[in-house]
Amino acid sequence: MRILFIASNRIGDAVLSTGILGGLMERYPGAEFWVACGPLAVDVFRHAPGVSRIIVMRKEKRAGHWRKLLKAVAFRRFEAVVDLRGSATPWATFARKRHILKPDHTLHRVEHNAGVVGMVPPPAPRVWPGEEMRARARVTIPDGMKVLAIGPTAAWRHKMWPVERFAELARRLLAPGAPLDGAHLLVTGGPGEEEKCRPVLEVAPPERRIDLIGAGIDETAAAFERIALYVGNDSGLMHLAAAAGAPTIGLFGPTADAIYSPWGPKSVTVRVPRTLDEIRQQEGENFLSSGRNFMEDLAVDTVFDAAAALLAKTKANDQNGGHDAAPAKQRSQEG
Structure with a gap:
């Protein structure tokens, strides 16, 4: 057949x-x-x-x-x-x-x-990285190692939260007493995006950096199966992290989170204060031609709070053996 x-x-x-x-x-x-x-x-x-x-x-x-x-x-x-x-x-x-x-x-x-294909409820996305890549990931991220993963790029510039805010978010999440105190920092992006990602990677000391910028989908997926948290723009890597079962925060602005939010019980959508419809109504249908980066409306505080809440919830669920039924969504606050 x-x-x-x-x-x-x-x-x-x-x-x-x-x-x-x-x-x-x-x-x-x-x-x-x-x-x-x-x-x-x-x-x-x-x-x-x-x-x-x-x-x-x-x-x-x-x-x-x-x-x-x-x-x-x-x-x-x-x-x-x-x-x-x-x-x-x-x-x-x-x-x-x-x-x-x-x-x-x-x-x-x-x-x-x-x-x-008439599948109800819809089956969740999944990853198949292969055993070779899973073995490599176990070396890169040994059991017990906490890892924060950041995806600061996207295929479309209008989707990208400013890289300096990703760097500040990573700095705060990894700080002493913070939710991921002492964790390693994994940064991922596409081939040729090294310079765009470097300000985030340099937040962590060299011995706590995991550079997967330009790595293949299968290698990245295997690593995502072992991380504590992923935060990234609306992108393929965001969906890959959620499919791998990682706690995932997807950041949205002038794109349709109702259609493309990360899917899974450990996934959260955080968007700018306005919905996409509100942006269109207030800025006009050609709002992207203004050259303005609407992702700048999303504050670091908002994403940090969402990350802390998701980490706490994930820890509680893991301890209790429970799982949520559907992805969560959060609308950001002004700031």
């Missing part, structure tokens, strides 16, 4: 789709999964059990990447095709069942994806 799973080009959307991929593996035990995705998302799926082939879709002119996908699946029979890109490809394949994503700008992406 063979299943074709057409996933996103983007890391964040790919991570958010891992829940239903895992659910499909349970629905079709023993099936062979083919995953089609963009090159950035390959490591999200590389070590997933049951995935026997990954078809890399590098964008080409005149939809050439779609033609290559069709060529790769031609003359193959599939039990089901799940298309999270909403394309016409499923109709050109030999498939017994077709599940195609249709636009919906009201549901969280995890719920939206799950609805495509």
Whole structure:
């Protein structure tokens, strides 16, 4: 039995789709999964059990990447095709069942994806970093080591909280008597983002720094399985941390947290004082053209308080063996 799973080009959307991929593996035990995705998302799926082939879709002119996908699946029979890109490809394949994503700008992406294949409640995203990377992570972050992870970058500059505020947040969380007193500091970001991340990394002394800037998705995911807290912008790395089960705080401003908040019982959304709708109503639909960084409206105090509360809650839940049922959301205060 063979299943074709057409996933996103983007890391964040790919991570958010891992829940239903895992659910499909349970629905079709023993099936062979083919995953089609963009090159950035390959490591999200590389070590997933049951995935026997990954078809890399590098964008080409005149939809050439779609033609290559069709060529790769031609003359193959599939039990089901799940298309999270909403394309016409499923109709050109030999498939017994077709599940195609249709636009919906009201549901969280995890719920939206799950609805495509009729999974209620929606299965949570997950990570498959592979045993080699998990072994490496156990060396980097041994049992008992407390680690604060910070993701100060994003693919879009309008999503980025000022790096100096991330540095101040890390300084306060790691200070003597603070919630993560004595912890190591892990900083993560994409290839080529070293200089953007350096002010945060330098908050900790060299012996307490873990530099994963530019590391692969699988290595980063394995490390995230072992951290005490992740704080970052709305980004693929934020979703990766939440999927790895890390206590995660996602920072939002001029983007839709209702759709893209981090998903999971240990996840919290902290946004600027205004909702996205309020920003649009008060600043106009072209508010991004003003050049203003709306993320500057989010105070360090607000994020610090959210981090302290999440750490306390996580500690209490771990001691009691309890788990929350849904992700939490918090609206920031002025400051």
